[in-house]
Amino acid sequence: MENRSLLQRLIAKPEFGPLVLLVVEVVVFWSINHDFLSPLNISNTLAFTVELGLIALAMTLLMTSGEFDLSVGSLFGFSPVLMWTLFNAGVMPLEAGFVTALVVAAIIGLVNGWFVTKLKIPSFLVTLGMLLVVRGTALFVTDGFPQRTWSAGGSWLAEILVGDFYVGPFRIYASLFWFIAAAIILGYVLTKSRTGNWIQAAGGNPGAARARGVAVDRVKIGLFMLSSVMAALAGIISSIRTSAANPNSGTGYELEVIAMVVIGGTALTGGRGTIIGTVIGILILRIMRNGIVLIGVPGLAYNIFIGAIILGMMALHSWLERRHQAGT
């Protein structure tokens, strides 16, 4: 009896569906091609997964508060360009360029948040506009050419962000630990802290939250800033790891990140969010991209699978929701 109710409670969790899908995915890919679980493949997949994942974690909180941010992909491209340009031009050392890029990102997030909360413009329009402004700036400043990046070896900043080492046969980047730390901290904030209660209330019923004295606007602005800074950090990490700073990089990432978040079980309409779900969602999409190539499906077909997963997951969530409501 006790066991059964435990199982039922597990199934009722929004993370359960995505988790099953992730397990199925891994089993299917592995049974078709055993190389899928080879240390080399796991190491390669993880390296980029955690970079996109950093953005998805911040986006989870933002979407729980009822907003989303389409400008993250452009910040992913713009921030490393800014950092390298400042460094290459001799304006400042790399570390100062890094801090400057994050501060600029925070200001961009502040502007996004200000437009959304004070001017009451939907975040879709505000961040779409910001996407074009930021991407346009990156392209204009660089004339559309990739920036010169020096091989980052030797810089302590690069070591901290993406220094790599081997654990047995696995090549691990430091960014993995940044991702894990961010997931733990943001998961804690969302579910255990007062701020998390305010974030959920801001997305669920902003009027009610305001009436209880919750500073809804401040919560949302803070989350827009977090989202921008995480996107900048992810872009810089990626740029140092690949020794490239292309003003076009990150194009389309905003939609992939939002897909990761909603597949994990966070509501697009706000009020409900799960960091664990997002981590699962991140893995589902990145493993899918990696796996279909490994089993011989043309990489160009990737989007078909992603689209099908999104549709399937949304159908599952809506079905679970209705069943759950009917049961009580």
Added chain:
Amino acid sequence: MAEPLIRMENIRKSYGRVQALEGVNFHVNESEIVGLLGDNGAGKSTLIKVLSGAVPLTSGDIFVRGRRVQFRTTSDAIAAGIETIYQDSALVTQLSIARNLFLGREPIKGPRFLNRMDQEEMNRVADALLKQVGISKNIPPTTPIGSLSGGERQAVAIARAMHFDSDLIILDEPTNNLGVAETQGVLSFVRNARDSGHSCIFIAHNIHHVFQVVDRIVVMRRGKVVADDIDPKTTSVAAVEAVITGMPELTGGAPVH
């Protein structure tokens, strides 16, 4: 006579050229349930919005226990002990009962910088409050508001007002869209709140619900208070209806004013 809990004097409110309130005097005593009646457009909602800080008044004074107050926002009114419960709008459906009860005032556990909610304490208090307000079913405090019935939601909102020592709980149409049993539940929550020392303003279209629960009836018509001391125990429903519409009553009964 003792100073009332709430005293509103000569309240005027105009929206552009429309006079919604034309010099209203209104008061609520300690531990009293006041029924506020009036037809659509009589000014009930505007009066309540002024009292709950949702709209600014054009002129007039509000006193809480004899002290003059000014409400710029609903938070000001809540801080002064005036809690308004609108159906549905005051709760976050995705959050649990306990999280709603403490929204904005969550207790903290452990070091301050961790900002950690004391969820055990919240659940414990919520459980006790639900029993105090008189909810009959055994509902765990971790239940999301979304899976509660309309009457149970009212109970949660009333419980919250009671816990945070709101002196005055304003209930705007609390029995709308509720079934018979649910309505009786809400009326008993209101009585329990009064019996534990809270005052209430009870607004409802259904005059029979008002008669069942209030100590005194105030009637508004066209932005003015036309009767403010009707005793529901000695007055007929028909007589009150006559005051509301301003028409002479057809079926006799005790004359009012």
